[in-house]
Amino acid sequence: MIELENVTKVYSNGVKALDDVSFQIGKGEFVFIVGNSGSGKTTLFKLLIKEIEATQGKIFVDGINITQLSHRKIPKLRRHMGVVFQDFRLLTDISVYENVAFALKVVEASSRKIKRSVPMVLSMVGLADKTKMKPTELSGGEQQRTALARAIVNNPPILLADEPTGNLDPKTSWEIMKLLQEINLRGTTVVVVTHDKEVVNAMKKRVVTLKDGKVVRDVQKGDYGHED
Numbered sequence: 044m045i046e047l048e049n050v051t052k053v054y055s056n057g058v059k060a061l062d063d064v065s066f067q068i069g070k071g072e073f074v075f076i077v078g079n080s081g082s083g084k085t086t087l088f089k090l091l092i093k094e095i096e097a098t099q100g101k102i103f104v105d106g107i108n109i110t111q112l113s114h115r116k117i118p119k120l121r122r123h124m125g126v127v128f129q130d131f132r133l134l135t136d137i138s139v140y141e142n143v144a145f146a147l148k149v150v151e152a153s154s155r156k157i158k159r160s161v162p163m164v165l166s167m168v169g170l171a172d173k174t175k176m177k178p179t180e181l182s183g184g185e186q187q188r189t190a191l192a193r194a195i196v197n198n199p200p201i202l203l204a205d206e207p208t209g210n211l212d213p214k215t216s217w218e219i220m221k222l223l224q225e226i227n228l229r230g231t232t233v234v235v236v237t238h239d240k241e242v243v244n245a246m247k248k249r250v251v252t253l254k255d256g257k258v259v260r261d262v263q264k265g266d267y268g269h270e271d
């Protein structure tokens with residue numbers, strides 16, 4: 044489903060953020076990417092969503108080498124993956140409903156599909172009674188639920204999240220993780236970049252650890268491990 048083959052990223056200032064990284068993520072897996080600050084986690088995330096380009100190596104998503112994908116085809120790639128960020132990135136002047144509907148409008152879904160899918164997904168994330176509110180009227184956890192609903196409303200086979208609980212308290216973080224787990228159980232491959240040691244230790248999922256741009260640990264049903 045996702046395959047990295049000898050991926051290296053050197054930024055224009057000469058910093059080697061990823062150094063010959065290779066690993067695979069299979070269909071339906073739930074994977075945490077962890078590591079110290081500066082270890083290359085966000086760089087890896089940005090490469091996967093093609094926000095930046097690899098200096099060397101190949102990245103395959105569903106068998107397609109995305110490092111060779113033309114800009115024209117990036118929207119098609121994005122339809123394969125829902126994306127969630129630490130800072131939610133919601134449109135603040137429209138409602139929760141409209142934020143989620145927007146993701147369907149950009150892929151030209153019919154209004155019938157929008158009317159059917161948006162309430163369904165908002166109810167799944169527990170926001171059925173907040174659909175008319177604006178993101179600024181919501182708690183952090185509710186904003187992240189809205190962002191999650193937006194990311195999955197297209198039924199993407201892959202969900203990528205960069206520090207999805209970074210701005211949330213432990214209880215709310217746990218609720219978001221439960222939702223990610225539920226989404227995963229429905230068949231979506233879930234990749235979560237995180238610092239959140241407690242969450243990683245409690246979830247017992249595959250953990251890939253980066254250090255200085257290299258994969259130094261890759262364990263199934265793992266824990267966060269030790270930082271040094």
Ligand SMILES: Nc1ncnc2c1ncn2[C@@H]1O[C@H](COP(=O)(O)OP(=O)(O)OP(=O)(O)O)[C@@H](O)[C@H]1O
Pocket residue numbers: 054055056058059060078079080081082083084085086087
């Ligand atoms: N746009 C950039 N230009 C130059 N260097 C960068 C850029 N982005 C990141 N880096 C460098 O690349 C390395 C890896 O950064 P990255 O953001 O991927 O780490 P991270 O593991 O996500 O860290 P954090 O947990 O603090 O977000 C760091 O040394 C960082 O300073």
